[in-house]
Amino acid sequence: MISGKGGLVAVATLLGGTAVIVAGLGAGWFGDEAASDGRDLSRGAAIYADACASCHGASLEGQADWQTARADGRLSAPPHDASGHTWHHSDRLLLDIMRRGTAAVVGGGYASDMPGFGDVYSDDELRDVLAWIKTHWPERERAFQAEASARDPET
Known part of the structure; x- marks a missing residue:
């Protein structure tokens, strides 16, 4: 179980990082599909x-x-x-x-x-x-x- 401010910061960081990765995949940052048209x-x-x-x-x-x-x-x-x-x-x-x-x-x-x-x-x-x-x-x-x-x- 996550508790305290440190736990909330860790969860927020994890969720924020996940959002960036998902957005990056959609934008083609991490794969060959970006140029595939x-x-x-x-x-x-x-x-x-x-x-x-x-x-x-x-x-x-x-x-x-x-x-x-x-x-x-x-x-x-x-x-x-x-x-x-x-x-x-x-x-x-x-x-x-x-x-x-x-x-x-x-x-x-x-x-x-x-x-x-x-x-x-x-x-x-x-x-x-x-x-x-x-x-x-x-x-x-x-x-x-x-x-x-x-x-x-x-x-």
Whole structure:
């Protein structure tokens, strides 16, 4: 049994802490659901493992020296975690790259190893992959990327 002021403070602290945790779960502070937008994250993870991980890494770490051009003039695959630049770009641009490939999106003779997957996966499947990638970003990067997407909406 809890008695006295110390007991009341302990109960209030416990209840307050529980309320913060419950609110945090609802807000997505403690889990991957914050970035999911209702997408099928397990399907996104499976497609990423099948089509993306061989270049971008199973843990989204990318390839070594991804910011330095190789002898063939191309860049290695960048990381998709917070250390990379994926989160700097809007959903519209990222999905366009996923659909058509980097060279087609950049144009001007730009050469890239990143193929387009629009003939292999549906838009819904590609959106699931992007949602799964976003679940690995800290809140700051997710917020920045959401702003980029708001400034550059899909048509």
